[in-house]
Structure formats: C-alpha cells, structure tokens
Amino acid sequence: MDFSNCKPLRFLGLHLNSLLCKFVILVAIVLVFRAVYLPSYSGFSGIGQKNLFANFNNHPSEFGKSKFLEVPQIIWGLNNQKIAFARACLTARMLNRTLLMPSLSASLFYKEVDLLKPISFDKVFQFEKFNSLCRGFVQLARYSDVSNITDFIELQKGTGRRWTIEKDLDQLRQFNKHPYHEYETIRVVGNNPFLWHDHWPVKDYAKIFKCLVLEERISKEADKVVSKIRKIGLEEIRIARSSRSETNLLQPVSYVAVHMRIEKDWMIHCKKLEQRSNISEICSSKEQIMQRVGKIMGLKTPIVVYLAVADDLLEDNSILAGWNEGFLPYEKKKLGVFDIYKKHPYLIQSAIDYEVCLRSEVFVGNSFSTFSSLIVLDRTQKMIDMGVGKPCGTDVRWPSYAYNLESESEGPRPWASNMSDSSLQAISYGSNRISCS
Numbered sequence: 033m034d035f036s037n038c039k040p041l042r043f044l045g046l047h048l049n050s051l052l053c054k055f056v057i058l059v060a061i062v063l064v065f066r067a068v069y070l071p072s073y074s075g076f077s078g079i080g081q082k083n084l085f086a087n088f089n090n091h092p093s094e095f096g097k098s099k100f101l102e103v104p105q106i107i108w109g110l111n112n113q114k115i116a117f118a119r120a121c122l123t124a125r126m127l128n129r130t131l132l133m134p135s136l137s138a139s140l141f142y143k144e145v146d147l148l149k150p151i152s153f154d155k156v157f158q159f160e161k162f163n164s165l166c167r168g169f170v171q172l173a174r175y176s177d178v179s180n181i182t183d184f185i186e187l188q189k190g191t192g193r194r195w196t197i198e199k200d201l202d203q204l205r206q207f208n209k210h211p212y213h214e215y216e217t218i219r220v221v222g223n224n225p226f227l228w229h230d231h232w233p234v235k236d237y238a239k240i241f242k243c244l245v246l247e248e249r250i251s252k253e254a255d256k257v258v259s260k261i262r263k264i265g266l267e268e269i270r271i272a273r274s275s276r277s278e279t280n281l282l283q284p285v286s287y288v289a290v291h292m293r294i295e296k297d298w299m300i301h302c303k304k305l306e307q308r309s310n311i312s313e314i315c316s317s318k319e320q321i322m323q324r325v326g327k328i329m330g331l332k333t334p335i336v337v338y339l340a341v342a343d344d345l346l347e348d349n350s351i352l353a354g355w356n357e358g359f360l361p362y363e364k365k366k367l368g369v370f371d372i373y374k375k376h377p378y379l380i381q382s383a384i385d386y387e388v389c390l391r392s393e394v395f396v397g398n399s400f401s402t403f404s405s406l407i408v409l410d411r412t413q414k415m416i417d418m419g420v421g422k423p424c425g426t427d428v429r430w431p432s433y434a435y436n437l438e439s440e441s442e443g444p445r446p447w448a449s450n451m452s453d454s455s456l457q458a459i460s461y462g463s464n465r466i467s468c469s
C-alpha cells in the first residue's frame with residue numbers, strides 16, 4: 033500500500049506528514065475491521081460499542097447505503113393488514129433489503145379503491161420502536177432515505193391459478209441476483225399483497241408481530257377501556273363480597289374477553305366454509321358460546337365478560353342476556369366507552385379491541401377467525417417469553433380457548449399457537465388445529 037501522499041485525509045482539510053498519516057490510516061483500518069467483525073462477537077462487546085456500530089447491523093447488504101423494497105398500499109381488515117405487512121417485511125428480508133414504510137388502510141371498503149383511505153404505518157404503530165425491536169431481522173426506512181428515486185425496477189407479482197408457490201419463490205430468488213440486485217429500489221406492483229404466496233414459518237411472523245407496538249395515542253385509548261372494565265369488575269366483586277363479608281383485593285381484577293362472531297356476514301361465511309370443508313365445528317350460535325364460556329374451569333365469579341362484537345350487534349340486547357350466574361357481560365356501549373371508539377376510523381377501532389382482548393386474563397375466540405388466531409399467537413408468544421413451558425390448560429397465566437370446539441367438560445377447548453408450525457395459514461385462518469388437546 034502506498035500511503036505517501038495521504039489523499040484520504042485531504043478532504044478533511046488535514047495535511048499530515050507521511051508517518052503520522054500512515055498511523056492514522058492504520059487506526060482507521062483497525063476500526064473498519066472491528067466494525068465488520070464485531071457483529072458476530074456481539075456477545076463480548078459492550079453496549080456502547082454495539083450502538084456505535086449499529087448501522088452495520090442494520091444494513092447487511094452494504095456499508096452505509098441501503099437498498100429498498102417498496103410495496104403497494106396494504107388493505108383489508110386489521111389482521112389481514114398485519115399479515116400482509118409481515119409478508120412484505122419477510123420479502124424484504126429475503127431480498128436483503130430495507131422495507132420502505134408502507135401505507136395501511138384506515139377503512140374497510142376494500143372493493144372501492146377510492147375509499148381506501150391510506151394511513152401511514154407510523155400513525156398506527158411506533159416506527160422507531162419497530163426498528164429497535166426488529167434490529168438484525170428486518171428494518172423499515174422512510175421514503176426520504178432513498179437517494180435516487182429513479183433508480184428502481186418493478187417486480188410484477190403474478191396472480192391466478194398458474195402462479196404457483198414455486199414460481200413466486202423463483203421470482204424472488206431472481207430479484208436477488210444481477211441485474212435486479214443492483215437497483216436501489218425494487219418496487220412490487222400487482223394486486224393485493226395479501227394474496228402473495230407464503231414462504232415463511234410461523235416463528236418468523238411471530239418475530240415481526242412482536243415488533244409491532246401500537247402508537248401511544250392508541251394504546252392509551254385501550255388503557256381507558258381496560259381500566260373501565262376492571263373498575264366495573266371491582267364494584268361487582270365488592271357488592272358480592274359485602275354480603276359474604278369478605279374483603280381486600282390484592283391483584284388487579286380479572287376479566288374474560290370473548291371475540292363473539294355471530295354477525296350475519298360471518299354466519300353466512302362460516303356456513304359456506306362448513307359445507308366446503310366438511311367440518312361441522314366452525315359456526316357457533318350465541319347460546320352455544322354463552323354455554324361453553326360458562327363452563328370454563330377455575331374462574332372466580334363474579335367476573336366481567338367483555339364481548340368484542342361487530343357494531344351492528346350493539347343494538348341487539350339479546351347478547352347480554354342468558355349468561356350463567358356470575359358472568360357479567362359488557363360490550364362497548366353498556367361499558368360506556370363507545371365514544372372512545374367512535375372517534376376513530378375502522379382500523380384503529382379494531383386495534384383497540386385487539387388490545388383489550390390481548391390484555392384479558394382469559395380470552396375466548398373462534399379458531400377459524402384470523403382476529404382470534406392472531407390474539408392467541410400473541411398470547412402464546414408472551415407466555416413463551418416469560419418461560420411458561422406449556423401454554424395450555426386451566427392453570428396457565430393467560431389461557432385462551434376456542435368456543436367453536438368443545439372440551440371434555442363441555443366448555444371451550446384450550447387453545448395455544450404452535451410456534452413451530454411451518455405455515456401461518458395452518459394456525460391462523462381456516463383451521464381447527466389449536467395445538468392443545
């Protein structure tokens with residue numbers, strides 16, 4: 033190496049004699065070397081060093097300069113949007129690229145494109161938090177990070193029967209090679225990304241869902257709903273106990289959340305599904321749900337049962353009648369929190385309800401519903417993170433149940449997600465595989 037004229041330092045305005053110059057360059061080489069090799073020894077490095085070299089962890093493709101993946105607006109219900117978003121992230125990961133923060137959709141009018149009200153990802157989930165939790169796995173970038181917006185190539189996704197999972201995978205592999213690999217941005221075009229073929233195991237999805245933390249303004253709304261539920265629960269316990277002269281409550285008051293899918297659309301959908309798949313345990317009537325929830329073992333009554341139901345059922349008082357003694361049913365309206373929801377578009381309302389179900393001590397849902405399934409996935413993950421060995425049964429920390437399946441004691445069947453399953457579909461929609469037996 034010829035260090036004699038020390039060019040690398042001229043641009044810094046430094047004019048050094050050749051010996052000092054060589055020394056400075058050697059130090060620089062050592063630093064770069066450490067930066068490159070440090071990530072693999074991160075177990076030995078201090079926190080400060082890790083932060084110093086965080087950029088090298090973020091962008092494995094190139095030092096400093098990222099390449100990007102752009103995807104179309106993500107649509108449909110909250111959970112379909114979460115799944116499609118995770119799929120976009122995993123595609124970016126496969127292509128060694130950073131995902132440009134996509135738009136979600138605030139409304140549910142998926143058939144009418146002009147009503148699709150885009151909402152920026154960071155209006156719903158925390159952007160920085162996502163990147164810090166998912167560091168080393170996937171990363172999000174802003175459009176302002178793109179240095180040359182004309183340096184992109186389109187990736188046209190196929191559709192229909194002839195577009196097989198193998199073709200889809202081949203296409204992704206192609207785009208990881210020359211000449212596609214060189215473009216700064218790969219722009220995915222085509223219909224609804226939710227229809228992309230799935231190439232990833234459940235645990236990869238779970239990793240991404242874990243990085244999705246609700247924006248603070250929204251989680252505060254969920255706090256309000258949850259504290260209202262617990263407050264009512266406490267009052268009911270006080271009333272019940274004063275007559276039995278018991279006192280003192282040490283723990284926060286528990287509640288049960290039931291994702292009660294009995295609205296007309298769902299009933300039509302699930303009846304068709306039952307016929308097509310020849311499975312009889314998909315649809316549950318409200319009487320069946322009440323009966324099974326009433327037989328959950330080990331619940332201390334009185335207990336508030338929060339009913340997560342579609343808005344058109346809020347007028348239907350019959351869902352509040354017929355519960356076993358000690359089970360106190362409430363929905364948004366009876367709880368007096370409907371105003372909190374009404375302020376927000378569909379997507380946010382759904383996110384609040386998701387959170388209220390997620391935080392409940394006991395959750396009961398339908399194993400054929402994506403909403404219910406993602407809640408159970410989240411709860412199972414939470415238990416695994418806390419070191420709970422078997423997330424099934426009545427004595428676990430956050431038990432979940434499927435009301436469309438009956439247990440031996442005529443209650444709902446215990447339900448946990450199988451984190452080692454190879455496909456999300458197997459556990460999250462169109463399935464009665466609920467892992468617990």
Ligand SMILES: *[C@@H]1O[C@H](CO)[C@@H](O)[C@H](O)[C@H]1NC(C)=O
Binds near residue numbers: 092127208209
């Ligand atoms: C993508 O990154 C991984 C890990 O950093 C590396 O092993 C792989 O070769 C990269 N693939 C391409 C096509 O750059």
Ligand SMILES: *[C@@H]1O[C@H](CO)[C@@H](O)[C@H](O)[C@H]1NC(C)=O
Binds near residue numbers: 182183
């Ligand atoms: C931006 O990308 C285009 C297309 O690859 C290229 O022709 C152009 O020179 C690039 N501009 C800059 C400033 O690098």
Ligand SMILES: *[C@@H]1O[C@H](CO)[C@@H](O)[C@H](O)[C@H]1NC(C)=O
Binds near residue numbers: 310
């Ligand atoms: C549906 O399942 C039942 C029993 O589970 C079986 O007897 C019947 O033959 C099946 N029908 C079809 C069309 O597969």
Ligand SMILES: *[C@@H]1O[C@H](CO)[C@@H](O)[C@H](O)[C@H]1NC(C)=O
Binds near residue numbers: 452454
């Ligand atoms: C979880 O899924 C794996 C892979 O499909 C399977 O081998 C295992 O038996 C499943 N475990 C349970 C408890 O269902």
